[in-house]
Amino acid sequence: MxxxxxxxxxxxxxxxxxxxxxxxxxxxxxxxxxxxxxxxxxxxxxxxxxxxxxxxxxxxxxxxxxxxxxxxxxxxxxxxxxLDEAVIAVSAESSISTMDDLTAKLKVAMTEDPDVNMIGMMLLESADLNDDNIEKSIFDSYILVAKSLLRGNDDVGVFLAGSYDDLSNMVKKQLRILLTSEIGxxxxxxxxxxxxxxxxxxxxxxxxxxxxxxxxxxxxxxxxxxxxxxxxxxxxxxxxxxxxxxxx
Amino acid sequence: MLEDMKAEDIVGEYKEVTLDLYKLGSRKILYTEIETPYPDGKLIVSTTNVEGVISHVNQAFIEMSGYAEEEVLGQPHSILRHPDMPPAAFKDLWDTVTSGKKWQGIVKNLRKDGGYYWVKATVIPNIRNGQVAGYTSVRRKPSATVVDESIKLYPTLF
Missing domain, CATH: 3.40.190.10 (Periplasmic binding protein-like II)
Structure with a gap:
């Protein structure tokens, strides 16, 4: 067997x-x-x-x-x-500096990772954002999410915290973390x-x-x-x- | 039975009121106008038995409520009940979860020091072997918009 x-x-x-x-x-x-x-x-x-x-x-x-x-x-x-935690990150050059700067029609890059997206949406919810007032782009990997932020195609990215840590230092230097969940x-x-x-x-x-x-x-x-x-x-x-x- | 709040625990000027808590009798509440902002990214988690007696709390619960873990374990969850919360909200909560469904609402919680904090609360029945074994309550940061709506709505529900 x-x-x-x-x-x-x-x-x-x-x-x-x-x-x-x-x-x-x-x-x-x-x-x-x-x-x-x-x-x-x-x-x-x-x-x-x-x-x-x-x-x-x-x-x-x-x-x-x-x-x-x-x-x-x-x-x-x-x-x-x-632990599975989510990171909300932006390009280092983004004008968004805190969660309070997030507004409707936000362009959000994410993968299909279901639990990370669920946690990510929970974090965005406190800024009055939800599926109805954001534009989602779905990518096959977290490196592609990062690239979309660096190219300025999306405003924020939703990452699995561990995968964000695994990004190369060169990529991470060009990104900035807005918020990391602490669900534990x-x-x-x-x-x-x-x-x-x-x-x-x-x-x-x-x-x-x-x-x-x-x-x-x-x-x-x-x-x-x-x-x-x-x-x-x-x-x-x-x-x-x-x-x-x-x-x- | 819940003990009355004590003046020596309160930080700042306070008001006093007596709340009639369902099945628990009355409790003297001392409360202030001092808000503790909900920390970004955290979840407050607690579980209770079927009677609403607390059996587990996480670190965020302890930090936000101001109580030590040993002070809340074994206590009714209504230890967090703020006098500004309309009783109808809690009746709706219990009616919903005892029928096996999930309840969600915006809640103003009372701290040990008399202050308060707003949460978006979700309560679900813990179904084990087909029976309700207790309840899990998870609180997250509410948006400013829903808190403002609740501040306007709740006084009309008494």
């Missing part, structure tokens, strides 16, 4: 090889075939998960909510200390599908113990993680409830 594994498409391109290394590590530890399927965009990945093709997923909070509530997935672990409760999670629920605890323990040996530490490093931490059912349910409050 083989597993199908996928990763939320919002990971940094620098981590691509890391996920393949991680997949090899998992196969050796678990003694099963695991196929890593990476999708180009959120929509393609969602189609695959809805078609019950996926058994293991490192999911963004938005998709994790759907997978747990609608598809019977179970949470296992989350990366230690990594929303994170990516590694989930297991219902077909393999009986192996949840075993895999969970393998992942939690990963940082206890040199090999495991090296694999974690290639993902940019320090260690995995356990996520229990109630923590996941709490996060989903919280996300639910932000979706309105």
């Amino acid at each position: 083989s597993y199908m594994f996928t990763v939320s498409p919002d990971f940094s391109p620098d981590r691509l090889s890391g996920w393949y290394i991680f997949n090899t590590w998992m196969q050796r530890q678990m003694g099963v075939d695991i196929h890593l399927e990476l999708y180009d965009d959120f929509c393609a990945q969602r189609v695959a998960t809805y078609s019950n093709k996926i058994d293991l997923i490192y999911a963004n909070p938005f998709d994790a909510a759907m997978l747990v509530r609608e598809k019977g997935f179970l949470p296992m672990v989350k990366p230690e200390g990594l 409760e929303i994170h990516h999670s590694f989930l297991i599908g219902p077909k393999f629920a009986d192996r949840r605890e075993e895999i969970q323990n393998l992942l939690i113990g990963m940082n206890e040996n040199e090999k495991g530490q090296g694999v974690l490093e290639s993902l940019g993680f320090k260690s995995w931490e356990k996520v229990d059912d109630e923590e996941m349910e709490f996060m989903i409830d919280l996300m639910d409050t932000l979706s309105v």
Whole structure:
């Protein structure tokens, strides 16, 4: 029997090889075939998960909510200390200096990252901005969002905070952060599908113990993680409830 | 049962009023006109049991309410009830969430020091195994426009 594994498409391109290394590590530890399927965009990945093709997923909070509530997935672990926060940024030369300067008809650059956009829209809402009075441009990656700001095509960009940090220093020097969310409760999670629920605890323990040996530490490093931490059912349910409050 | 507010906790000139809180009896409220601005980007999060007794608060809750965590855990959520909030708003909240639906509104909350802060609040029932196990309340920064509307509207609802 083989597993199908996928990763939320919002990971940094620098981590691509890391996920393949991680997949090899998992196969050796678990003694099963695991196929890593990476999708180009959120929509393609969602189609695959809805078609019950996926058994293991490192999911963004938005998709994790759907997978747990609608598809019977179970949470296992989350990366230690990594939270999903959104950054609202402008070009360094922009005349916008605070959130109070934002007005209707604002041009907003964003990706299709669902939870980041949800948090980003929540931040913009306090300036009386919403889907009805802004112009959105959707890009395939955060570097393209940054480029749109630098070219002056959009006024503000919505970034995953971690992805903003991963932009090159040259790009970041030409941008300015207006606001960073401080939610502190929303994170990516590694989930297991219902077909393999009986192996949840075993895999969970393998992942939690990963940082206890040199090999495991090296694999974690290639993902940019320090260690995995356990996520229990109630923590996941709490996060989903919280996300639910932000979706309105 | 909620303890009366104490004069030694209050910062600045205050007014006094007695609120009749649903199922909790009366509470002496001391309140000032000092507003604490909502911090950009933060969420205030708390959970309660089905009776509205606080079981979890986050750091932003502590900072904005002025209470220490141990002072609010086990207390009714109406510890934040400001006298300028019309009772009808809270009746609507409870009617909505006890029927299993999400409630949203603009709320003026009372701080321990008698001051206040405006929030956009969303309350949802926590459904566990098909039953309401409690409620999660998430507060975020409201826009100046909706706060101004509420300042005009709420006095008309008493």
